[in-house]
Amino acid sequence: MRAALALARRGLGLVWPNPAVGCVLVRPDLGGRVVGRGWTQPGGRPHAETEALARAGEGARGATAHVTLEPCAHHGETPPCVEALIAAGIGRAVVALEDPDPRVQGRGLSRLREAGVSVSLGICEGEAADLNAGFLLRQRVGRPLFTLKSALSLDGRIALAGGTSKWITGEVARAHAHRLRDRHDGVMVGIGTALADDPELTCRLPGGTRRPSVRIVVDSRLRLPSSSRLVRGAADVPTWVIVAEGAEPKRRSELVDRGVTVIEAEPGPDGRPLPASLARELAKRGLTRVLVEGGGELAAGLLKAGLVDRLVCFRAPRVIGGDGIAAIAGLGQGALIDTKDFVRADVRAVGVDLLEFYRRRD
Numbered sequence: 001m002r003a004a005l006a007l008a009r010r011g012l013g014l015v016w017p018n019p020a021v022g023c024v025l026v027r028p029d030l031g032g033r034v035v036g037r038g039w040t041q042p043g044g045r046p047h048a049e050t051e052a053l054a055r056a057g058e059g060a061r062g063a064t065a066h067v068t069l070e071p072c073a074h075h076g077e078t079p080p081c082v083e084a085l086i087a088a089g090i091g092r093a094v095v096a097l098e099d100p101d102p103r104v105q106g107r108g109l110s111r112l113r114e115a116g117v118s119v120s121l122g123i124c125e126g127e128a129a130d131l132n133a134g135f136l137l138r139q140r141v142g143r144p145l146f147t148l149k150s151a152l153s154l155d156g157r158i159a160l161a162g163g164t165s166k167w168i169t170g171e172v173a174r175a176h177a178h179r180l181r182d183r184h185d186g187v188m189v190g191i192g193t194a195l196a197d198d199p200e201l202t203c204r205l206p207g208g209t210r211r212p213s214v215r216i217v218v219d220s221r222l223r224l225p226s227s228s229r230l231v232r233g234a235a236d237v238p239t240w241v242i243v244a245e246g247a248e249p250k251r252r253s254e255l256v257d258r259g260v261t262v263i264e265a266e267p268g269p270d271g272r273p274l275p276a277s278l279a280r281e282l283a284k285r286g287l288t289r290v291l292v293e294g295g296g297e298l299a300a301g302l303l304k305a306g307l308v309d310r311l312v313c314f315r316a317p318r319v320i321g322g323d324g325i326a327a328i329a330g331l332g333q334g335a336l337i338d339t340k341d342f343v344r345a346d347v348r349a350v351g352v353d354l355l356e357f358y359r360r361r362d
């Protein structure tokens with residue numbers, strides 16, 4: 001199952017709205033020989049099991065299938081994986097986690113049992129749920145997983161007082177940040193950051209990507225200029241702008257003409273899209289994992305709304321000082337018990353910088 005989880009991980013950021021699944025077919029009668037491996041392909045299909053079965057061919061007869069998510073039982077865009085597994089003659093299925101998709105939800109497992117396949121459920125369930133946390137949140141709660149990424153100075157600043165923020169962290173951390181983009185379905189910034197940095201928000205790694213992440217700007221009043229890199233690239237890389245309902249129609253059609261998708265979200269009392277509403281809109285369009293790259297206002301809004309699930313901080317060995325810009329805007333928390341708390345899950349050196357990884361304390 002650990003091998004299947006590692007295969008599944010390859011699909012992260014590439015398979016939305018589908019989950020990233022891995023499958024390993026093993027023949028117990030051949031001393032545990034692996035006869036097929038597969039993982040969900042970019043765009044979400046073919047599914048992992050279909051891929052593994054294709055590799056195994058006749059070798060799948062009598063095999064044990066290790067799958068990180070309950071095989072699907074529905075006729076969707078592809079025929080059900082359970083039927084393919086049964087037809088191939090597997091003897092046993094070891095499944096990490098039940099699929100919460102209402103079209104599946106246990107039906108895959110009962111269909112396997114009906115066909116005489118012995119089923120074990122719950123092997124490495126925690127790891128599988130963590131891997132597909134975005135898919136599970138979208139299915140169960142109707143929102144994507146949000147990871148907040150910041151490149152910080154030692155003293156928690158993301159820019160100089162004048163706004164200069166390029167290259168706070170070193171080269172290794174920046175390459176790592178590009179990989180993070182690739183592993184998320186969407187990369188999101190606030191309009192302040194879009195105006196200050198004119199970012200491209202693409203994954204620029206050697207070898208490129210098999211599916212570009214959606215670039216998302218939260219821009220209540222549509223201030224994103226047509227001359228920005230984001231708009232100029234919108235014909236080639238999916239680019240979504242989230243506006244508050246009632247944003248100016250003329251600007252909207254200008255952006256739409258350039259290939260931008262304009263999405264309306266419900267405005268809060270400050271006129272900005274409500275975090276819960278924008279989260280719902282992103283999930284509706286299929287996103288399961290969103291990387292938030294700032295700025296401080298957007299980060300604060302999401303944190304206040306309890307929507308930040310994971311935090312990735314790249315901490316550079318330099319001091320900017322209290323006149324620099326804070327990574328997270330004011331939260332107005334009166335007491336320590338009100339603070340947003342996280343649990344550290346990892347810390348390691350990336351070049352000259354430090355990477356810290358946290359999860360929300362639930």
Ligand code: AOF
Nearest residue numbers: 021040047048071072076077078081101
């Ligand atoms: C699997 N193996 O690798 C994946 C599964 O639109 P479709 O037909 O591709 O179905 C999408 C649903 O299939 C998705 O919501 C989830 O329940 C399941 N995804 N299932 O057996 C896979 N990616």
Ligand code: ZN
Nearest residue numbers: 047072080081
């Ligand atoms: Zn399937």
